[in-house]
Ligand SMILES: NC(=O)C1=CN([C@@H]2O[C@H](COP(=O)(O)OP(=O)(O)OC[C@H]3O[C@@H](n4cnc5c(N)ncnc54)[C@H](O)[C@@H]3O)[C@@H](O)[C@H]2O)C=CC1
C-alpha cells in the first residue's frame with residue numbers, strides 16, 4: 029500500500045480538487061492507497077483569523093459563513109451543519125474567555141483537516157470508490173513539549189495498525205493530516221506543514237511501499253524559484269540531504285517528515301498535482317551520490333554575538349550560553365566561534381531574538397559589569413544561505429562570488445562531513461546572494477546584469493548586437509547578458525527581468541528622467557547580481573561618477589575615453605578604488621575601436637618588454653577623411669559630413685579635427701606604459717582653421733564650410749603626386765613626448781597605404797626595436813566599436 033498526501037493548494041475549489049480526485053483514482057488502480065489530507069485552500073489561515081478575532085472579542089459571524097461557504101462543493105451530499113454549530117460554540121467560548129488558549133486554537137484549526145477529509149471521502153464515493161473517513165486523532169498520540177509535539181510512536185503505531193487491519197480490502201482510508209490527540213484525548217497539532225509528518229508516520233507504521241507528496245510544486249529545486257530563476261529540479265536526493273534542506277527552509281519538506289522514512293527505508297516522492305505524469309523528486313536512502321544538491325535559504329533570522337577579553341580561555345562559557353537558551357526553549361540554528369573563545373556568534377529565529385538578549389544579559393550580568401564581556405549584540409536582519417551536498421570547492425566559489433558582488437559575510441559554518449555549509453548574509457542581500465552562490469556552486473549559467481548609459485551610434489549598436497546574438501553567448505559561454513536598464517541623456521528604463529528587441533520602443537515611451545543617483549539606488553536595492561555599467565556616452569560627468577559605480581560593487585565597460593584621459597589624480601584614484609573593491613574596468617575600445625591594442629600594450633608592458641614608441645594613425649575618422657580627400661575631388665566639408673554620418677567621428681566632430689581625440693588616445697596609452705602624463709602635455713597640431721576656432725555649436729561651424737574647404741584645399745595643393753595626408757600620433761616613451769601632427773606620407777609607406785577608416789599602430793619595444801609590431805584595421809565605426817565593448821562584457825563574464 030502507498031500513502032498519498034495532498035496539500036491544501038492541491039485541494040482548492042474547482043480544478044485543483046477535481047484533479048486530486050483524478051490522481052487518486054489513477055493511483056489506486058495499480059496499488060492500494062491510503063490518503064492523508066490537508067485543509068483545503070486557505071482554510072487554515074481563515075480558521076486562524078477566526079480564532080484571533082474571537083480572542084479579541086470581535087464579531088466572527090461573517091468570517092465563519094465565508095469559511096463554510098468555501099467548504100461547500102456543489103452537488104456533494106455533505107452536511108456540515110453540526111460542524112458549523114460546534115465551531116461557532118467554540119468561538120463564542122473564546123469570545124467570553126478573551127485570552128489565547130493553545131488547546132482551543134488547535135481544536136479550531138482541526139476543523140480544516142476534518143472537513144477537508146470528509147469532503148474528499150464524499151467526492152471519492154461519488155466516483156464509486158469505497159472511501160472511509162479517518163480522524164487522525166484516533167490514530168496518532170503525542171504530548172506537547174515546549175513548542176513542539178513528541179509523538180508516542182509505540183501507541184500511535186498500535187492504534188494505526190489496528191485501524192488498518194480492520195479495513196476491508198478495497199477500502200481507501202482518508203485520514204486527516206496535521207492533527208493528533210494528547211494522552212487525555214485533547215486535540216493537538218503537529219506544527220505547520222505537519223500533514224507531511226502525518227503521512228510519513230502513517231507510512232512507517234503500516235510499512236507502506238512509498239509516500240507520494242502531492243503539492244503545488246513539482247519537486248525540490250536547487251534553490252527557491254522565488255529567488256533564482258534558473259533553479260533546476262533535483263531528480264533524486266538522499267534522506268540526509270533532504271533533511272538538511274528541510275532544516276534550511278525548503279518549504280516543501282517538513283523537518284521531521286524525513287525521520288520516520290529513514291528508519292523504515294520508505295521512499296518519498298514529491299509530485300505536482302497540477303502536472304500529473306511529470307517527473308518529481310525522489311528521496312530515498314541512496315540518493316544520487318556526491319555533489320552539490322541545493323542552495324536553500326532562511327530569511328529573517330537574528331545574529332547574536334558575544335565578545336570580550338574575559339572570555340579568553342575561560343571554560344564553560346558556551347555551556348552557560350546554551351543552557352540559558354535551552355531553559356527558555358530558544359533553539360540555536362548555527363554557531364561559529366573564534367578559536368581563542370574570545371567571541372562567539374550564533375543564529376536564532378528572529379522571534380526569539382529579544383528574549384535571547386534578555387536571557388544572556390541576565391546570565392552574564394557579572395561579566396558585563398566587569399567588562400569581561402564587552403557586548404552582547406543582536407542583529408535582526410540576517411538570512412542564512414545553506415549549500416547542501418558535498419563538493420570540495422563550493423565554499424571558495426561562493427565566497428569569491430559574494431565578494432565580487434560586495435556582499436558581506438557575517439558568519440560561516442560548515443558540517444564536519446563537508447555536506448553542509450551555511451553562510452550568513454544581510455537579509456537585504458539575500459536575493460542577490462542566493463543567485464550568486466547558486467550559480468557559482470552549480471557552475472550554472474552566469475548572468476551579467478547590464479545597465480547601459482548611451483544608446484547612440486555605439487551604445488545603440490551594442491544593445492542591438494546583444495539582443496541579436498545573446499542566445500549564442502549563452503550557448504557558447506554559459507553567460508547571459510541581461511539588459512536591465514538603458515539611459516540616454518534624457519530618459520531611462522529599468523526592469524529586473526530585462527529588455528530584449530523592444531528596448532528602443534520602451535525607452536521612447538518612458539516617462540522616467542535619467543538620474544544617476546536614482547539609477548545607482550535602483551541597482552543597489554534590486555537584488556541583482558553581477559551588475560555591469562556600460563558607458564557609451566561622451567559625458568565627462570558620467571565618468572566622474574565611476575568611483576561611485578565601483579564603490580557600489582559594479583564593474584564598468586566603456587567606449588567613453590574621458591575617465592582614462594582626464595586628470596592623472598582621478599585616473600590613479602579610480603585604479604585604487606577598483607583594486608580595493610575587486611572590481612573590473614575594461615575599455616579596449618578607447619584606442620583603435622575594436623582592435624586588440626590596449627590589451628597588447630598591457631601584455632607587453634607587464635611582460636617587461638619595454639615599450640619605446642607607439643606611432644601611427646590613431647583617428648579612424650581622420651583616416652577616412654584624408655583617404656578620401658587626398659585622392660577624390662570632393663570638398664573637405666562633404667567628406668567630414670560623410671565621416672560623421674558613418675559614425676566615425678566623435679559626437680562633436682571638432683574633437684577629432686582639433687586633435688583632442690588623438691591626444692586622449694595618446695594619454696591613455698602613455699598611462700598604460702606607466703607615464704604620469706596630462707592632456708596638456710600633448711603637443712597638438714589642430715586641424716581647425718584659426719578663424720573657425722572660436723565658433724560655438726557644431727552646426728554653426730559647419731555653416732562655415734567654405735572657409736574650411738579653402739583651408740584644406742591649400743594644404744592638399746602642397747602634396748606631391750605620390751603623397752597623402754596623415755594625422756599622426758606619436759608617443760616617445762623615454763622622452764615622455766607626445767605629439768599629434770599632420771604629415772605628408774608616401775602612398776607606398778605603411779602609413780600612406782591604409783584604407784577607409786583604418787587605424788594603424790606601430791609599436792616599438794626593446795624586442796621589436798627595428799621591426800615594430802603593427803596593429804591595423806578599422807579604427808572607428810559603430811559596428812566594430814560595439815563589438816569591442818561586447819567582448820569586454822564577455823571578458824567580465826569570464827571572471828564570474
Ligand atoms: N564612434 C566610434 O567609432 C567610437 C566611439 N567611441 C566613443 O564612444 C562614445 C559614444 O560615441 P557615439 O555613440 O558616437 O556618441 P553618440 O552621440 O551617438 O551617443 C551618445 C549617447 O550618450 C547619451 N548620453 C550623453 N550623456 C549622457 C549621460 N550623462 N547619461 C546618459 N546618457 C548620456 C546620449 O543621449 C546618446 O545616446 C564616445 O565617448 C566616443 O568617444 C570610442 C571608439 C570608437
Ligand SMILES: N[C@@H](CC=O)C(=O)O
Pocket residue numbers: 617618619620621646647648649650676677678684689807808809
Ligand atoms: N572619433 C574617433 C572614434 C574612435 O575612437 C576616431 O575617429 O577615431
